[in-house]
Amino acid sequence: RLCFALALWNGSDPILKERLFGLTGPQGNHGEDVKECYYYLDSTPTHSYMKALYKYPLGAYPYARLERESAAAGIREPEFELEDAGAFDDDNYCDVLATYAKSSPDDVVIKVTCANRSRKRAQLHLLPTLWFRNTWTWGCTHEGCTMKASIKRASDNEAVCTHDTLEKFRFYVCPDADGDTPKMLFTENETNSMRLWNVEQYTPYTKDAFHRYVIDGDVKAVNPKKRGSKVAPHFFLNLEAGTEQSIYMRLVSESELGPSASAEISAKKAEEIIRDRQQEADEFYNAVIPSALSEEERLVARQSYAGLLWSKQFYHYVVDDWLHGDPGQVKPPESRLEGRNADWMHLFNRDVVSMPDKWEYPWYASWDLAFHMIPFARVDPQFAKDQLILFLREWYMHPNGQIPAYEFAFGDVNPPVHAWAVWRVYKMTGKRGERDQKFLARCFQKLILNFNWWVNRKDPDGKNIFSGGFLGLDNIGLFDRSKPMAPGFSLEQADGTAWMCFYCVVMLDIALELALEDPVYEDMASKFFEHFVTIVDAMNQLADGHGLWNDEDGFYYDHLRRPDGGHDPMKIRSMVGLIPLYACLVLDDKKLQKLPDFTKRLKWFLQYKKGFAAHITKGALEGEEFYHLLAIPTRPQLERVLDYLVDEDEFLSPYGIRSLSKVHQDKPFMFRCGSGEELGVRYTPGESDTYLFGGNSNWRGPIWLCVNYLLIESLERYHYFYGDSLKVECPKGSGCKMNLREVALELCKRMSRLFLPGPDGKRPCHGESERYRDDPHWKDLVLFYEYFHGDTGRGCGASHQTGWTAVITRCLDRVAKGSVDVDLVP
Numbered sequence: 140r141l142c143f144a145l146a147l148w149n150g151s152d153p154i155l156k157e158r159l160f161g162l163t164g165p166q167g168n169h170g171e172d173v174k175e176c177y178y179y180l181d182s183t184p185t186h187s188y189m190k191a192l193y194k195y196p197l198g199a200y201p202y203a204r205l206e207r208e209s210a211a212a213g214i215r216e217p218e219f220e221l222e223d224a225g226a227f228d229d230d231n232y233c234d235v236l237a238t239y240a241k242s243s244p245d246d247v248v249i250k251v252t253c254a255n256r257s258r259k260r261a262q263l264h265l266l267p268t269l270w271f272r273n274t275w276t277w278g279c280t281h282e283g284c285t286m287k288a289s290i291k292r293a294s295d296n297e298a299v300c301t302h303d304t305l306e307k308f309r310f311y312v313c314p315d316a317d318g319d320t321p322k323m324l325f326t327e328n329e330t331n332s333m334r335l336w337n338v339e340q341y342t343p344y345t346k347d348a349f350h351r352y353v354i355d356g357d358v359k360a361v362n363p364k365k366r367g368s369k370v371a372p373h374f375f376l377n378l379e380a381g382t383e384q385s386i387y388m389r390l391v392s393e394s395e396l397g398p399s400a401s402a403e404i405s406a407k408k409a410e411e412i413i414r415d416r417q418q419e420a421d422e423f424y425n426a427v428i429p430s431a432l433s434e435e436e437r438l439v440a441r442q443s444y445a446g447l448l449w450s451k452q453f454y455h456y457v458v459d460d461w462l463h464g465d466p467g468q469v470k471p472p473e474s475r476l477e478g479r480n481a482d483w484m485h486l487f488n489r490d491v492v493s494m495p496d497k498w499e500y501p502w503y504a505s506w507d508l509a510f511h512m513i514p515f516a517r518v519d520p521q522f523a524k525d526q527l528i529l530f531l532r533e534w535y536m537h538p539n540g541q542i543p544a545y546e547f548a549f550g551d552v553n554p555p556v557h558a559w560a561v562w563r564v565y566k567m568t569g570k571r572g573e574r575d576q577k578f579l580a581r582c583f584q585k586l587i588l589n590f591n592w593w594v595n596r597k598d599p600d601g602k603n604i605f606s607g608g609f610l611g612l613d614n615i616g617l618f619d620r621s622k623p624m625a626p627g628f629s630l631e632q633a634d635g636t637a638w639m640c641f642y643c644v645v646m647l648d649i650a651l652e653l654a655l656e657d658p659v660y661e662d663m664a665s666k667f668f669e670h671f672v673t674i675v676d677a678m679n680q681l682a683d684g685h686g687l688w689n690d691e692d693g694f695y696y697d698h699l700r701r702p703d704g705g706h707d708p709m710k711i712r713s714m715v716g717l718i719p720l721y722a723c724l725v726l727d728d729k730k731l732q733k734l735p736d737f738t739k740r741l742k743w744f745l746q747y748k749k750g751f752a753a754h755i756t757k758g759a760l761e762g763e764e765f766y767h768l769l770a771i772p773t774r775p776q777l778e779r780v781l782d783y784l785v786d787e788d789e790f791l792s793p794y795g796i797r798s799l800s801k802v803h804q805d806k807p808f809m810f811r812c813g814s815g816e817e818l819g820v821r822y823t824p825g826e827s828d829t830y831l832f833g834g835n836s837n838w839r840g841p842i843w844l845c846v847n848y849l850l851i852e853s854l855e856r857y858h859y860f861y862g863d864s865l866k867v868e869c870p871k872g873s874g875c876k877m878n879l880r881e882v883a884l885e886l887c888k889r890m891s892r893l894f895l896p897g898p899d900g901k902r903p904c905h906g907e908s909e910r911y912r913d914d915p916h917w918k919d920l921v922l923f924y925e926y927f928h929g930d931t932g933r934g935c936g937a938s939h940q941t942g943w944t945a946v947i948t949r950c951l952d953r954v955a956k957g958s959v960d961v962d963l964v965p
Contacts, residue, residue: 140272140288140302143390145237145251146371148264148353151199155350157268159498160202168212169826170835173498173938174205174221178920181441182448183423184519188416189239191449192920196226197233197261215828222910230256233263233378234916240409240416245308245392248409253376254383256916263376264353267388269310270328270346270369271302278467283455283489292365295320297402306392311402312372313387313409321372324349325362328369427517428948429955436955439894440948442921444518446941447511452494454503456546458486483549487534493526496925499937502546505530506553506611509560510845510943513567517948520568524578527561531585540592551621552608554638555593558586558645559849565652576656583649587663590642597635603677604687605635614831615713615798615838616697617810617818627702633687633695634715636678640722640771643671647769648724654734661736668737668769669744671722675754675771678719688772693779695719711808711820712783712800714838714846717790719771720780721849723856726767741767758860768860777857778867784850785882786871794903794932795842795890796850797824801929803839824929826936836936840929845943847890851950854883884957887950893932894921894947903932923947 147156161173176194183189201224208219226232234254241247255261271288278284288302293309300308314320326348332338334347344362349371351360376384387409391402428440458480464471480486492503493511500507508526515523529535530542537543544551561582565574597605606629609621616630624630650664678695680686687695689708695716697709731738745752756768772780783789789800799822807821820839827837857865858879869877869885877885893904896918904922905911911918923941924934 140285140305141269141300141308141390142272143249143267143269145193145235146266146268146349147195147235148266149195149197149200149233150262150264151197153199153202153354155266155353156195156200157350160200160205161498162206162209164835166206167209167218167835168214168216169218169936171499172209172218175498176221176227177939178922179442179446179449179939179941181417181420182445183416183420184448184522185241186239186448187241188413188420189237189449190445191237193235193237194227195233195235195263196221197231197255197257197263198226201226214826214830217826222908227910230258230914230916232256233261234383238413240413242412243395246395247390248404248412249388249390250385250409250413251388252383252385253378255378255380258380260380261378263378265374265376265386266324266349266353266371267312267374267386268349268369268371269298269300269390271300273328273368276329276467277465279460279465281457281460281487283457288368289366290325290368290370292323292325294401295323298323298325298370306394308390308392309396309402310370311389311391311404313389313404313406315374315376315386316384321374323365324352324371324373325365325367326360326369327362327367429952431955432951435895436891436951438919439891439921440951443923443941443945443948444514446923446939447493447514447945448518450494450497450939450941451491452497452501454488454490454492454494456486456488456502458483479547480549483537483543485534485538486543486549490529492529493942495942496937496940498939499925500545500940504545504553505542506544506556507845507942509556510848510946512560512564513848514945514948516564516567517952520564523564524568524575527557527564528578528581530557531582531589536585536589537592539596540588540590541596542589552597552610554611554634555589555642556638556849557589558582558642558649561586562645562649565649576653579649580653583646583653583660586646586649590646593639593642597639599629603636603639603674604631605639606630606632608635610634610638612714612798612838613836614827614829615715616711617709617808617820619831629700631687631698631700631706632715633678633697634718636674636687637695637719637722637771640671640674640678640719643667643674644722644724644769647671651726651730651734651737654737655730658734658736661734664734664737665740668741671769672744672748672751672754675722676751678771679754679776688776693776694783695780707810709808709810712789712802713820714796714798714843717780717784717796717850718846720777720853720857722769722771723853724769725856725860726769728765756860766860770857774861774865778865781867781879781882782871785867785869788871791870792842792929792932793889794893794927795844795847795886797822797840797929798838798843798846798926799823799840799929801840822929824931825933836925841926841935842890842893842929842932843926844890844946847886848946848949851883851886851953854879854886858883884953887953890947890950891954893927893934894923903927904934906931906933 159173159175164170178192180192181190204224212219236252238250239247253263274285275287286303290298290300293299296312298310326344327342328346331345331347332340344367348360351357374386387406389402389404424441428437462476493508495504495507512523512527535543542557543549544553565579647664647667650660650667654660654664678686679688689696694712699707758766785791789802790796801822804822807819809817809819811817822840824840863878866876866878869882894902896902900912922934922938923944924938925936925940927934
């Protein structure tokens with residue numbers, strides 16, 4: 140409702156810098172891409188202390204060149220970035236550091252420090268802008284609509300903000316370093332309809348007023364009566380080479396002021412508040428981040444948590460209103476009623492949600508969010524639980540049980556990882572015997588609806604072989620898996636089927652946990668156990684003798700079913716064939732003895748369903764205590780897949796597990812369609828070289844931390860069962876034997892190297908950039924990319940995806956312990 144951001148002008152740009160600039164999908168040679176340098180440096184979970192840095196070029200911003208060079212670049216060329224355009228040459232830029240500190244929940248001190256990094260004097264216009272989100276022009280009546288808000292002058296330094304759903308706030312601006320008070324500019328946060336559509340409006344004071352005032356010199360653009368719904372003090376800074384200046388502000392609710400009616404605050408007092416909150420932030424992260432980590436590792440972890448917390452965002456999307464339009468606005472075209480999300484009329488989103496990347500992906504993606512909640516559980520466990528519950532509520536989840544995927548198409552199919560996130564957050568946020576069973580039970584009830592949606596919608600032949608679509612892996616296969624196959628053809632997906640096995644064992648684990656307190660859940664545990672075994676049987680060997688396991692190669696593949704009933708294995712060694720390792724659960728007799736009904740059914744099943752029982756491995760550990768392993772691969776199958784996994788000529792990269800085996804670099808998989816067209820999949824370790832599924836992400840070789848993290852957890856579970864009886868040579872050919880816990884730890888170390896300076900001082904995530912290696916104003920800044928080059932570790936895709944890439948914090952936790960995550964074992 141009440142928003143704050145910085146606006147800047149360097150005296151050269153054609154526009155006021157009020158927001159980050161980037162290219163749309165069609166403009167970029169690798170899809171949409173933000174062309175700015177900004178960094179989230181710190182934040183507490185309550186946002187009592189926050190810090191972020193923006194690097195603002197002092198020369199004219201190269202808008203046109205960025206567009207031109209990107210348009211000219213081919214899909215096999217790297218993205219043309221702001222650094223490539225020379226924007227920071229000769230250090231001709233300013234560091235703009237924004238710090239926020241609260242003295243109470245509704246009392247925020249704001250400090251903005253502008254540091255001239257160039258070797259010459261610089262002048263900078265700075266407009267810290269406060270505005271009310273415009274909801275009064277919609278003409279709607281639901282809870283998100285309001286009466287017109289107002290911001291009015293209270294004094295030369297102060298404005299009062301009034302909104303019908305908030306108490307009054309006061310915005311105070313301290314004098315600058317010379318003791319001068321900046322001029323306060325006022326306007327309305329409303330579109331300039333005359334400029335855009337040549338349509339008259341009730342006020343000449345529109346949202347672009349500050350641009351017209353500062354750059355065009357139009358003094359009539361702002362309201363002389365000092366009122367509106369948008370305000371900014373206009374600072375003009377003269378910065379000598381190598382110097383910096385700070386300005387201070389305060390935003391406070393009137394109820395926090397006490398007897399005083401003024402929000403006035405001194406720079407000295409503001410600094411005291413900032414210092415206290417920073418100290419508290421340090422104390423908090425000293426408790427969260429293991430002390431055994433190095434200084435560099437702790438820096439990576441802290442900035443990772445910062446990016447995660449900064450990427451929360453208010454998200455408001457009411458599908459019914461979007462389709463039919465707001466009463467106070469132009470009616471949308473009728474075609475919208477038949478367009479995307481038209482069958483999600485129930486959806487009413489109006490919440491703060493964890494976003495993948497606030498610029499490139501400023502909307503939620505449900506499978507991303509599941510991964511976000513793993514690191515979130517370490518710093519804000521209640522928020523993690525609330526987010527997971529939120530997506531299962533009736534104003535998100537479809538009545539048919541589907542969880543919304545993302546704004547572009549809620550009906551798309553993402554991997555079913557929500558249950559896993561629920562289970563992991565449950566275990567991470569409490570000690571044994573003290574965990575939040577109410578949270579777990581609430582989620583379990585709704586997850587059953589979602590599980591049934593998968594069974595009823597994504598198993599077309601009822602054979603327990605699932606075809607979920609693209610399943611988040613974009614271009615990993617020959618075909619665009621988000622689109623229907625040709626008539627008569629179908630794709631039996633190894634990953635889709637494996638994801639459902641994974642879903643089953645997680646739901647089984649949850650049901651068993653709940654059954655310890657309420658025997659009613661034992662029936663559900665039996666259901667998920669038997670469903671798991673039937674899917675495993677189908678995956679390893681269908682009734683016609685053909686499963687998705689290829690015994691010749693020792694790997695799981697998708698199968699293309701032809702109209703004549705025949706099938707072709709798609710022999711692509713990719714993450715598709717590694718996902719079957721995820722579905723792994725160890726049951727111990729000690730726990731089963733407390734669950735008599737489930738145990739009785741389990742014994743009956745093992746005795747009378749001999750064919751299915753072959754998929755369950757029984758072993759004795761710790762004396763006479765027996766354990767049962769539920770997994771897709773048998774031990775011989777597991778060992779064969781692991782042989783590929785730890786091979787540096789296949790999946791094992793210096794920085795994690797590749798999404799496609801490197802063997803396909805020299806041996807691409809080729810397939811000739813019935814039409815004569817030949818399709819192929821080749822190892823492509825960086826950005827995509829195909830426009831399949833949009834072309835802005837790539838699963839044909841790069842490292843994705845989300846799926847790597849699930850592999851790490853799976854290897855730890857396998858080790859819990861097999862122990863030192865199962866060791867592999869890692870890396871293959873090295874002569875070094877490791878058990879699977881040690882392999883998991885090795886993957887954690889390799890993934891961590893993405894963000895840590897190597898012997899040459901370079902962080903692999905920053906590629907070959909010498910600026911990030913050598914410059915003291917850059918070298919401690921870390922970007923958490925969407926995915927990473929399979930050979931070099933260079934960051935690719937969205938540059939601020941500290942959502943699922945923040946799982947690196949859990950890897951660093953393991954590196955510090957040097958051992959298994961204890962929350963994973965029964």
